[in-house]
Amino acid sequence: MLIRIICGAVLAVAFGLAQQPSDSQPKDIRDTPRGTLLGFLEASSGGDYRRAASFLNIRKDHRRSTSPEELAQELKRVLDRKLAQDLSKISSATEGDLTDGLEPNLELIGIVRQGDRNVDLLLERVRLPEVGEVWLVAASTVSLIPILHADIDTTWLESFLPHWLLHTTVFDTPLWQWLAILILTLVATAFGHVLARILIRSLNPLVRRTHSALDDRLIEALRRPLQLLFALAAFRAGLVWIAPSYLLRMYLGRLLTGIIYLSIAWVLVRLVDVITTKLVAAMSGRQKTTVASIMPLTRRTIKVFVVCIAILATISSWGYDTTALLAGLGVGGVAVALAAQKTLENLFGGLAITSDKPVLVGDFCKYGDKVGTVEDIGLRSTRIRSLDRTIVTVPNGEFSGMQIENFGKRDKMSFRPILQLRRDTAPQKLHSLLPRLRQLLLDNPHIERTPRVRLLAIGSQSLDIEIFSYVLTPDYDEFLLRQEEILLRLLDVFAAERVELAMPMQLNFDGRQREIPRPSPQQPEPSQEK
Numbered sequence: 001m002l003i004r005i006i007c008g009a010v011l012a013v014a015f016g017l018a019q020q021p022s023d024s025q026p027k028d029i030r031d032t033p034r035g036t037l038l039g040f041l042e043a044s045s046g047g048d049y050r051r052a053a054s055f056l057n058i059r060k061d062h063r064r065s066t067s068p069e070e071l072a073q074e075l076k077r078v079l080d081r082k083l084a085q086d087l088s089k090i091s092s093a094t095e096g097d098l099t100d101g102l103e104p105n106l107e108l109i110g111i112v113r114q115g116d117r118n119v120d121l122l123l124e125r126v127r128l129p130e131v132g133e134v135w136l137v138a139a140s141t142v143s144l145i146p147i148l149h150a151d152i153d154t155t156w157l158e159s160f161l162p163h164w165l166l167h168t169t170v171f172d173t174p175l176w177q178w179l180a181i182l183i184l185t186l187v188a189t190a191f192g193h194v195l196a197r198i199l200i201r202s203l204n205p206l207v208r209r210t211h212s213a214l215d216d217r218l219i220e221a222l223r224r225p226l227q228l229l230f231a232l233a234a235f236r237a238g239l240v241w242i243a244p245s246y247l248l249r250m251y252l253g254r255l256l257t258g259i260i261y262l263s264i265a266w267v268l269v270r271l272v273d274v275i276t277t278k279l280v281a282a283m284s285g286r287q288k289t290t291v292a293s294i295m296p297l298t299r300r301t302i303k304v305f306v307v308c309i310a311i312l313a314t315i316s317s318w319g320y321d322t323t324a325l326l327a328g329l330g331v332g333g334v335a336v337a338l339a340a341q342k343t344l345e346n347l348f349g350g351l352a353i354t355s356d357k358p359v360l361v362g363d364f365c366k367y368g369d370k371v372g373t374v375e376d377i378g379l380r381s382t383r384i385r386s387l388d389r390t391i392v393t394v395p396n397g398e399f400s401g402m403q404i405e406n407f408g409k410r411d412k413m414s415f416r417p418i419l420q421l422r423r424d425t426a427p428q429k430l431h432s433l434l435p436r437l438r439q440l441l442l443d444n445p446h447i448e449r450t451p452r453v454r455l456l457a458i459g460s461q462s463l464d465i466e467i468f469s470y471v472l473t474p475d476y477d478e479f480l481l482r483q484e485e486i487l488l489r490l491l492d493v494f495a496a497e498r499v500e501l502a503m504p505m506q507l508n509f510d511g512r513q514r515e516i517p518r519p520s521p522q523q524p525e526p527s528q529e530k
Helices: 002-019 033-045 049-055 060-065 068-082 139-150 156-160 163-167 175-208 214-242 246-282 285-317 322-339 341-356 396-400 427-442 476-497
Strands: 106-114 117-128 132-137 364-367 370-377 381-386 391-395 404-406 413-415 418-422 452-458 462-471 505-509 513-517
Touching: 033 049, 033 068, 033 106, 033 117, 033 132, 033 246, 049 068, 068 106, 068 139, 068 246, 106 139, 117 139, 163 175, 175 214, 214 246, 246 285, 285 341, 285 370, 341 370, 341 381, 341 391, 341 396, 370 391, 381 396, 391 396, 413 476, 427 452, 427 462, 427 476, 462 476
Parallel strands: none
Antiparallel strands: 106 117, 117 132, 364 370, 364 404, 370 381, 381 391, 413 462, 418 462, 452 462, 505 513
């Protein structure tokens, strides 16, 4: 799935670059060496050999032996069968490549084999009265076209194929070559699968000798990327034998190059997953929680960086100027920033949460007026599991601006009950009760050694005693257990000291307000039976 998404992005970027108009684009495609060769290939592939001949520097002596259209047709066949150099290697500058060691007005298309010698195919810059200086196939190369064409032999496979497979073409490519490419794809896929399996099986004995599980995970993670890389290598090797038309070979070569770069990126992405997972597993305690919270965002950032590098490498291999692309992105960055303020706000909010670490993955926190457990901190949003077991997605820009109370970072929990005694409790009982309550807390190993028990207030309805202490646990469930134990012991002390807690009062209105106390626990309720 990742490869499909990345390939789609690469093709979309490449198509956008190819279709993007530019004010600096030359009016005549022949103003650059690459434009001349591309224009010739497009015209000849479409069968317009008259227009294709306009890219040749044909002299009068050439016209005597062969017509311009025939020369263009023969040159196309020579390029299809003999030329291996990619179009992206040819300069796209108006002045050509001045560092190739040739004359300034000459540009090398490629080297082809003729008999037992190599022949240079050249472009030359000439001045035409109607358009000015343009690049054309050099006159010296045009004079060699009949010789190079005569040197092309029919392959042994073509001699056995039926006529309709040889002469039925789809996109200027014979039908038999399309069938051969399809078969080659299946064979290369099977070859990659078998070769990767053999390589992994040969490495398994070495891996079993180690005590670490990291190498096992690495081999398993690299299995599918290796299958793809082996299949691509086999396909590229077989494509040379099929020798399709130059344009189709160029497009297939670019596609293969892009997939190879993306396959390498896939390998790196899988390595990042394995290494980061192992890194988190190697941590312990709070350190593991911290790393586990930071690692998802770090992992995604590294993956995005790797994929972007692979895309730029692919575009550069296709012959596009990545420097101009990056400059264009820099100029367009302001417009993107204005159009995507919320997205950038959430992105930087995620970075702020990750760096400042107010919460980590697994922390129970209060954000705003809600509470929940943090499950993931992403590039755009933070996902929190609520008490109702639903997932709440909060944009990082909003979450980072909230007041966040992190219950996961507390080291102990406060125990602060207010005990309300009956108003008529004798002072002598208070003198004996308060020390017993203090001693009860001091004797409890789960209570911090500095408890406070004080008579807080003498109210109109009760005597209020405040207990302030800390239970030595950050876990809420354990806190409830310890609190329950302490409260039960407090009730035992009250019973031993014969001290009663104050009961709530009720108001009864019958024309005048009076307070009617509820019966104490020692007094039975009056019977409701008639």
